[in-house]
Amino acid sequence: GDQVEQSPSALSLHEGTGSALRCNFTTTMRAVQWFQQNSRGSLINLFYLASGTKENGRLKSTFNSKESYSTLHIRDAQLEDSGTYFCAAEANxxxxxxxxxxRLQVLP
Amino acid sequence: NAGVIQTPRHKVTGKGQEATLWCEPISGHSAVFWYRQTIVQGLEFLTYFRNQAPIDDSGMPKERFSAQMPNQSHSTLKIQSTQPQDSAVYLCASSLDAETLYFGSGTRLTVL
Incomplete structure (x- = not known):
């Protein structure tokens, strides 16, 4: 079936630093979304991409459908960025x- | 726009009882998705509707689980004869033309 492999499973960053999250797909996907789940459990949509790159503030996401992966870059991390980040891939x-x-933890 | 509304927020049932979970999608959205989240399994796809028609229910346990969307304004997920392993947060999402998903706050089901 359709599989989405996300890494890393956990990440700690100090405030002001950055890193990247990655999702690999085992089949061709038509689009990808990225979500942040906050401490209350709410899933907040960050990006929807059918291709290419989108940027919003300190976040940037790329979707390469041919090579079946997507990334989410976080720069200048802030304490409120802590939470769990999910990618979600849309099949045909x-x-x-x-x-x-x-699971991202931003440390002071 | 109140967003996707899920009721109840919490439900506790005894083993063997029935549970019905409700979802009101964002007005005008044509697609409704149901997911289940647990620590062990993560976010599992259950089923989805487009224009009220069931499109893909491949994630639904074949026995005891059923979902319906009788009109544009709500969908229900019914679990018959609930078991402790059904305990989870059940999440509903809606989208316009199956693109960006907007999630409700979820229903936390606890089966004793």
Whole structure:
């Protein structure tokens, strides 16, 4: 079936630093979304990409459908960025499958 | 725009009882998705509807689980004869043309 492999599973960053999260897909996906799940459990949509790169503030995401991966870059991390980040890939059937998540902790 | 509304926020049932979870999608959205989240399994796809029609229910356990969307304004997920392993947060999301998903706050189901 459709699989989404997300890495790393956990990440600690000091404030002001940055890093990248990655999702690999085992089949061709038509689009990808990235979400942040906050401490209350709410899933907040960060990006929807059918191709290319999008940027919003300190976040940037890229989706390469040919090579079947997507990345989420966080720069200048802030304490409020802490949470769990999920990628979700949309198959050609419109079914959306989630990765296993990256638990991000931003340290002062 | 109140967003996706899920009720109840919390539900506790005894083993063997029935549980019905409700979802009101964002007005005008044509697609509704149901997911289940647990620590062990993560976010699992259950089923999705487009224009009220069931499109893909490949994630639904074949027994005891059913989902319906009788009209544009709500969808229900029904679990019959609940078991402790059904305990999870059940999340509903809606989208316009199956693009960006907007999630509700979820229903936390606890089966004793």
């Amino acid at each position: 059937t419109n079914k959306v499958v989630f990765g296993t998540g990256t």
